[in-house]
Amino acid sequence: MISHKSRAIVAGLALFAAVGTSMPVSAQSGDEARLRKIEAEVRALQRTVFPGGDGKYFEPQITGSAPSATSGAAPSTTAVTDILIRLDALEAQIASLTSQTEENSNAIMTLTQRLVAMENAPGTGSSAIVPTPSPSAPAARVPTASPPAATPAVVAAAPTAARLEAVQQIAKPQTDDAADDEYSYGYRLWNAGFYPEAQQQLTMFVEKYPSHWRATYGRNLLGRAYLDDGKPSDAAPWFFKNYQTNKQDARAPDSLLYLGETMIAMNDTNRACIALAEFADTYPALASGRLADQYQRNLGKVTCN
Incomplete structure (x- = not known):
């Protein structure tokens, strides 16, 4: 022109x-x-x-x-x-x-x-702690490099007969509150060390009963089931979601503190410090009370500015 x-x-x-x-x-x-x-x-x-x-x-x-x-x-x-x-x-x-x-x-x-899109991409200085999982994919993993084409895919081993028998020994409660029964069964599986089975059971519970009073316990315990199973990248979204859903829920402070612990396990010091600082600011009474030992233990693992 x-x-x-x-x-x-x-x-x-x-x-x-x-x-x-x-x-x-x-x-x-x-x-x-x-x-x-x-x-x-x-x-x-x-x-x-x-x-x-x-x-x-x-x-x-x-x-x-x-x-x-x-x-x-x-x-x-x-x-x-x-x-x-x-x-x-x-x-x-x-x-x-x-x-x-x-x-x-x-x-x-x-x-x-x-350039702006690259700067705002997750992991390049974003202030968000972790992404919130979607209902259809609650356990989004951190992307990893694909294995070489010549390497066969690793197939998860089927549970042994002894494990199946041990899981069957975990009794499922039968009360007039079906939702609470589902959560309690997941808790029993987790407490017995059957983490994959607990993950499956608790995922079913939180998706089926998202408004039940036990839902905050279920999301927090689901995060712990992944964390105890050595899968912090799967645990983090559930801890974050439980805290974000309602900060006044019974297990919201626990999830925020466990989120900091999960970031430590992932060697993400910056986000670990953010989570621990927010925990101290949001729940000062718990930071010096019921959760004081866990809070101090996590603080001792990182150096925050």
Whole structure:
């Protein structure tokens, strides 16, 4: 797109062309000098937009001069034709420069957006502690490198007959509160050290009974079942979700403290310190009371600013 200044120049020169037949030679010479000055400025602008000076990106320069006033050809017709040709060339050059400038601006904007996206990506300075798990995928893992193609996939071993028999020995409560029975059964599996079975049972409970008064206990215990099973990346989302759901729930402070412990297990000192500091600020009575020992123990594992 040609700028307003360029349009004014083109319009002026067109007017000059229209009345050129009636102007004296001295007036045409003065406008000829102005036209050459404009062409020189356009070439200078080209060199700014296309640095290098090797001629690779330059439009061909116009070298033809206006015919002499003493030549045999009609001077008015030659001057008008020359001006129109040179005006067309100027318009094409200005349009090309404008297009290139817009392309450069778009490229810079795209690069800036990509840099901002990279800076705001998780793990690059975001203030969030951990992502909240979605209901359909409550245990999102931290991405890891894919194994080589030649390496066969590791298949989880089926439980042995002895383990199945031991799990069957864990009795499931039968009361008039079915939801509480499901939680209690998950607790018994976790307490007996059957962590994978407890994870499955507690996941079913929190998804089926998200509003039950035991739900805060279930989410917290589900996080612990993963943490005790050596899976802190699976535990962290559940601790965070339980704390975020309602900070006044019975096990919300426990989950926040365990979240700090999980970050320590993941060697994420920054987020561990954030969780521990928020625990002390939000639950000062528990930090010096029921959960004081665990809080101090976690503080001793990290150096926070």
